[in-house]
Amino acid sequence: MDYRALMTMEKVLVQMEKDGVDSRMLDLGADCMCKLLVASLPDPPVYPDAVLSANDDDDLSGAGAEDRIGALPDDLLGGVVSRLPIKDAVRTAALSSRWRRIWLSAPLVLVDGHLLPPGEEAGQLALDASGAVAAAVSRVLEAHPGPFRYVELTSTAMGARARRGDLARWLHLLAVKGVRELVFVNRRRPLDVALPGHGFPDTAALPRGAGFPHLRELGLYCVAMEDRDLDFVLANSPVLECLGIYYSQRQIVLLRLASHSLRCVQICMCIAEDIAVVDAPRLERLLIWEMFEDDNHATRLSIGHAPNLQLLGYLRPGIHVLENGNTIIKVHAPALLIQFRSTIAGTKASPRTIIPSINVLALKVRFEVRNEAKLLPSFLRCFPNVEKLHVKSEKSDEPVGRLNLKFWQEAGRIECLQSCIKYVVFHGYRGDRSELTFLKYILGSGQVLQEMVIVVANGMFSTQDEVGEKLVKPLSSVKMASGDCNITVVEGTVHDEEDSCCLRDAFDFSIDDPFDRYL
Structure with missing residues (x-):
């Protein structure tokens, strides 16, 4: 399939009908997309249910009352x-x-x-x-x-x-x-x-100086745009701070982030070949949610000049290819290697292979896929100053091997885990043995770890006693490297089938960590 071709919703509908699929499924998908969008929209600055009268007495008609508002x-x-x-x-x-x-x-x-x-x-x-x-x-x-x-x-x-x-x-x-x-x-x-020409014109034909001088926030849902159109918008939006791209109908070949005003970028449910942070000195947050990826269609993420980038995720070892400046940090599941340039780097990190500004990192891991989970230690070494780590456990349709505690203990020193990580949030816990051994390893290695929150998948445990027996008790037997770490177990409030991207939370800088919306 050519992912670069435009696949409109109407074409999808026609193909579904040819394949004998109930077309109402597309309606459900469209409704789901609309609900996701509407839930992410800012609240209008009006109050439709407000009482417009200061008099609550229904028996008084107000006839002959003094017009005090008109005196304003x-x-x-x-x-x-x-x-x-x-x-x-x-x-x-x-x-x-x-x-x-x-x-x-x-x-x-x-x-x-x-x-x-x-x-x-x-x-x-x-x-x-x-x-x-x-x-x-x-x-x-x-x-x-x-x-x-x-x-x-x-x-x-x-x-x-x-x-x-x-x-x-x-x-x-x-x-x-x-x-x-x-x-x-x-x-x-x-x-x-199709928007009319004056709504979103052919950017190649626009005169110099055309742009969006006051645009601060832009969200694009389920639209078809060329890469050059988005380049034009960024180049001609001098105060744009927040950009969101959701369910792009056309594959993003290269999303090039070059902006001196951008502070937050969200990319959700898209097919993207390359995301390149070229020059974004004010960028603080880069969120990549629910991308359409598999072992054959990975996303290459390159970090150039982004000295203030503090929050990054969700990255997925085994799928994402990460570049830092001129150094390629390639995580590739079939080959089981981390590659800096063209050299197998094993488990060592150098100044060229790290991104020191990140203090909140979110990763997705299929712990039931041994070859993917094995890459996690080397991936973490690229982020030595992480203070808060989110790990989302994803279920695999075809489990292939599991990692025991011995593997994690022999993985070698991970700088951020030993000296920086204070908070760990584990999302989507399902009771898999590989998940439990990873949590034990974190508790036994995190020397400054203060708090661990385990978000259990909805319906995983039926009683508190079951939680205590299968999760809390095994973790309590671990000798904590920090001496004292508070462990909290909660049931997730976001169901697995629901989308996790949230424009409103990520764009709200009063919210320190938008990944915490799971709690």
């Missing part, structure tokens, strides 16, 4: 209007000529979900209801001169023939009038929507 200055009233749901904001324009002027000057918040009929959900809208919502959106965008504070369009099937003219008109109006934050999501079939 126009700029303050404009701030009130800009924080109202769109239906309430529009109603203020009918109060008086003064209120209409205020409405026209206020930067509105337009969320089409607030225009839905009572009891309706966006994914279940009938065509006529969706048309009514689209018509209301058109009226607001045409009547208000802008700019818009926040626009969220998630409740309309953009690809429907009746909506294509609306789509072009909306994007044109938003471009002309201005919008500070834009959330744009297609709903249901047709699943594939």
Whole structure:
């Protein structure tokens, strides 16, 4: 299969129908994608359920009451209007000529979900209801001169023939009038929507100087873009801090990160050949979630100039190929080697083969696959200053061998484990013997280890007594290298089948560790 070819959702649907697969499965997948997206979106800066009256007495009609709000200055009233749901904001324009002027000057918040009929959900809208919502959106965008504070369009099937003219008109109006934050999501079939030329043009033909001077956060879900288009966006977005790419419909041949403003990059559920951090002096977080990878389709990750990169994951020994500057750190399962340049390096690390800035590292390991788990010690040696380690245990469809405690004890010194790692979070524990021996090794080797959290797979243990007998008791028998390490066992709150990427957590720098969302 040529992964570089564009495989649209409609093509997938046609192929499923040819293969005799129930097409409703694609609908379920699309719904799942929409739920993932919507769950990751920021909350609109309005309060649709707020009480707009200060008087809670239903017996009082309010007739003849003093208009104290009207005595406020126009700029303050404009701030009130800009924080109202769109239906309430529009109603203020009918109060008086003064209120209409205020409405026209206020930067509105337009969320089409607030225009839905009572009891309706966006994914279940009938065509006529969706048309009514689209018509209301058109009226607001045409009547208000802008700019818009926040626009969220998630409740309309953009690809429907009746909506294509609306789509072009909306994007044109938003471009002309201005919008500070834009959330744009297609709903249901047709699943594939070609944006009009002014929405995302051929970047090769754009004049010099065109760009996004105020763009700070960009999330791209289920889109088809050429690598050069993304290069253009990064090169012409001088203040862009957060970038997310999710379920790209086209294989990413080379994602080249060269930006002096980027602080966080998320790549989720994509096929990527190369991710190259070329020059990103402010980059702090690089998150790689649920990539479509196997032994034949690996992702090469190269770290160039990223002196502030502190959080990295999920990497997978046996799949990912890591480069640090001019040094290639190649982890390749079939060959069972770690390769720096073209030389087998065994278990030793040198200044050229380490990435010292990382203090939070997340790895995925199939402990039931011996050849993959054996690479973990050499991989850890590339990150000598890690203080917090996340290890997610992945289930293998075809278990091949297991590692005993003797292997880990004979693996040699791992600098970060001996002198830096204070916290270990083990996700997805299923009670496999190889998992338990790894945890014992960590406890017996981590000289500064303070806390170990074991997140047990949902439904793994039925009682607390079973947890104590099969997990806590065996770990309690280990002589801890640190002398005292607190061990906490919790059941995971995220089911295995649910996706783990979360735009909101990773882009929120008040959250120190977005990988902790499992807890």
